[in-house]
Amino acid sequence: MLMQNAQTLSANHPAKPLDRWAADPSGDGDGTFDLLGVRMGYTRNAEIFGEGEPTSYVYKVVSGAARTYKVLNDGRRQISAFYLPGEVFGLEAADLHHCSAEAVTRSVFLVVKRSALVSLADADHGMAHLLWALTAHELQRVQTHMLVLIRSAQERVACFLLEMAERMGVVDEIELPMSRQDIADYLGLTIETISRTLTQLESTGAIAVPTCRRIVLRDRRTLKRLHA
Amino acid sequence: MLMQNAQTLSANHPAKPLDRWAADPSGDGDGTFDLLGVRMGYTRNAEIFGEGEPTSYVYKVVSGAARTYKVLNDGRRQISAFYLPGEVFGLEAADLHHCSAEAVTRSVFLVVKRSALVSLADADHGMAHLLWALTAHELQRVQTHMLVLIRSAQERVACFLLEMAERMGVVDEIELPMSRQDIADYLGLTIETISRTLTQLESTGAIAVPTCRRIVLRDRRTLKRLHA
DNA sequence: CGAGGTATTGACGGCTCTCAAGTCTGGTGG
């Protein structure tokens, strides 16, 4: 199941960029998972796991980015979260995933067997608490995101840009890994509204958009005023 | 801190209804917490805990209902969740609450010391897994709720009614413990839109509204068609 | 019976979606 969607690094990329990616430290806060898993490469938009599939693996972003999402019966997609280098996703207490996950761009993830973590947790309070804390942190993030979804388009986009800048650890210029459609599905808006809002923020001098994936935060004060 | 907002049952209610409430089995699925805590009564809109306060206690609804919420800087309130009899809230892995909680109506909650649960978890894998599972379940609920927030007003209200009916374990008639303002803040709408949408659903025969807190689900098929 | 909070209803405006056309960009092949 996993192997259908993922390709090994060697099959996917020439050796040179692979080594560079694998060596990427990528903000490893807690290295708890690092010795337990293997690195795997994914192409853009590759499925990582699907809703309803067994929660056999836990993932940590080495490079690139991932998105988890749910789809409504009418086809609309709500992206629950983006995951950037160093962040963990796919961890659930239940046996089945209740979200789907895909690679946003060509990415490398550290893949860890969930059963290994659960076994460790039975012997080690620290690991048990870590699993709980990771899920709790996820809950907190989603609850904060709910607050964003009830606001105006301008506020949602401003919140998104500030969130990305903070999580990517940069001061004023961000390189977005995701498309306008991804942003729209994350913020509960349409791509047209995303585009128009970015143009609007640019015309007021709050940001600059040198290329469509590259955004400069010019006036953080204005953006923060739109933030919670 | 806790005692400021909560009143003991005897101080709050005459003895007769108190005893009845305390004896209420209230759909106790897992009675794990029941022997560890004490019952406490809360008046309508009483604060249970505030954002940023220590997570000293975990709560289980015996009767009544609770809401957890966050407030934006502009004063808007987003209700994260409602908790009905038998459900647990206030459990966090972190040391501080990141939500506030209030009693929706006059309620009785079972109050358990969080430290007792955490201590138990250190010795008992089952308890550790229960705490994790409760938080994971909460996460799942919030993620599902996010899907609701991106839909039309009619769909949001239909989802809300079906959710309440299911959780209250009733077939076709629900007694809402919360006001229109609560529903609005839960669904990201205004009270006027809630009111209009209910009227609209009533005029199409999907529901009936004998009193403003009492709603009869007449045509579940129509409501389900609006559901995810 | 009166009062205050809660809920409903109406009119209007604005924000965002929809549909459609146009523009840019990155990759491919001549």
Add this chain to the structure above:
DNA sequence: CCACCAGACTTGAGAGCCGTCAATACCTCG
């Protein structure tokens, strides 16, 4: 090196849904 193409992004016009403001009705409690 340039032309071309497909996909992504931007921009515009119009419509619809929901929020805002305001007035009215209802309901509970004193």
